[in-house]
Amino acid sequence: MATMKSLIGLINKIQRACTVLGDHGGEGMSLWEALPTVAVVGGQSSGKSSVLESVVGRDFLPRGSGIVTRRPLVLQLHKTEEGTTEYAEFLHAPKKKFADFAAVRKEIEDETDRITGKSKQISNIPIQLSIYSPNVVNLTLIDLPGLTKVAVEGQPDSIVQDIENMVRSYVEKPNCIILAISPANQDIATSDAIKLAREVDPTGERTFGVATKLDIMDKGTDCLDVLEGRSYRLQHPWVGIVNRSQADINKRVDMIAARRKEREYFETSPEYGHLASRMGSEYLAKLLSQHLETVIRQKIPSIVALINKSIDEINAELDKIGRPIAVDSGAQLYTILELCRAFDRVFKEHLDGGRPGGDRIYGVFDHQLPAALKKLPFDRHLSTKNVQKVVSEADGYQPHLIAPEQGYRRLIDGSISYFKGPAEATVDAVHFVLKELVRKSISETEELKRFPTLAGDIAAAANEALERFRDESRKTVLRLVDMESSYLTVEFFRKLHLEPEKEKPNPRNAPAPNADPYSDNHFRKIGSNVSAYINMVCDTLRNSLPKAVVYCQVREAKRSLLNFFYAQVGRKEKEKLGAMLDEDPQLMERRGTLAKRLELYKQARDDIDAVAWK
């Protein structure tokens, strides 16, 4: 089974880790809060500092008027082998060993001011002090500012409430063991420590009552009712203490002598002699140490569970924000290509289905293109009047004799050129859909989130490629339209000659073959022939334009959106690759913090394992 020393040492270690992590309770689930701690609570001048110093056996706490303790002091006591020299160490200055306890006091003062400034404000960020000595028991205590009723000069009025809030925030945690210090020369019923302890721990399960100043009680009074548990019953026995008086402090009576004097006081006391073995600061230290050990033993499973849960959460977050990237150029190139592929996958899902957006391309072919074709002004272009104008102009000074061949050609060419508008509009519309899909795909590619620079580069490269595809597509669709002008479907016109015969049963509808070539009817007939031909061309283009657009833009986007980019990246040097993988500084910082946290938690888990199996 684990020894007392190793158990308390373990909690000390985890506590130090918590301070490094900036975890001192407060928001969310905190490891700090899961650790059993002993908090020293009492009114001003109740003797808190004296108790702590006598537990340690050293003078090291700042003294003075006003509110001296303004940050929690986490005091970790480590018992060392007999004969070893004592020293102290602060977590904020880990390399420095303090053998001189006056210097420890000075450092506590300076470190308090470092956070609170000279403003005499208070702060809940703890100072962590470890003392290694053969004269201590393994114990961790937290010294908190003394509860007070009035602010002294130079301190804001709010400090009274601030202190109470801070002390309360510690003692209300279920894992906090409360060391409630009350001076015996005042009414214990009005003791600040007991009042607060009663509030947060009504059953007295985690409160240790300490009565100080037994030696200066009014003559004829004693504290037996309290110490024997009759007046203020707690689950744990009360401990009476006799600290150094102010006169002793002034005379520099050392702590070891003070402990001896205290022992003598109880042994020779007519009132408390029968309780002597359970009184005094040394006994208090042992009692707390044993209790802390029991509590820690009970809490270990829940602490391990909390650590494991935290490790899982950190790992999940690390996975989400991505692990650190390698530094050699081969690995960097690999990472970049992997990221490009991740983007490409998302982009293809948009086009092929699985993610929305690809259907909008079909929308262009199915709605936009037919609507645009329908709106073309053929009625105007093939009106009898315009037909007459075009045909006459085409004939020049000599009107045509049999068929207005030139007129037909001009009317058809003129009509076909109208198709260029919808053809180009289709190309542009599909271009914009693709561009939008690139934008969406970039933002939906989780892996790219941490690399804003690369995301920008990929987007730019993809858009450039889309521009190239658009140019190619535009050329192709215009060519398709031009092709319709360059060679007309002869069949269609051959059939026209035969038509009047077919239409014989209803001669009113069509002019006779030998109709007057200059009448309105004649031009109307030409207009309607051209219109029929153009309708046929329109049907063809309605089918072939989407094919060209898909071939040139959509298919290429799927096949080779980033090909150009790959070639460029392949030629880049190491520094340039590194720059492309430039991460969001906030993310890098977050990863650093998480990694540190993870390491500390894992270390804590290993430490617990090591102790638990001893």
Ligand SMILES: Nc1nc2c(ncn2[C@@H]2O[C@H](COP(=O)(O)OP(=O)(O)OP(=O)(O)O)[C@@H](O)[C@H]2O)c(=O)[nH]1
């Ligand atoms: N005679 C006697 N004096 C004591 C005892 N305990 C404390 N004192 C004196 O009471 C005064 C206040 O003691 P501290 O230990 O500084 O009390 P504190 O609660 O830490 O005070 P603040 O830090 O100012 O809140 C000092 O002058 C001590 O010498 C005691 O048991 N007997």
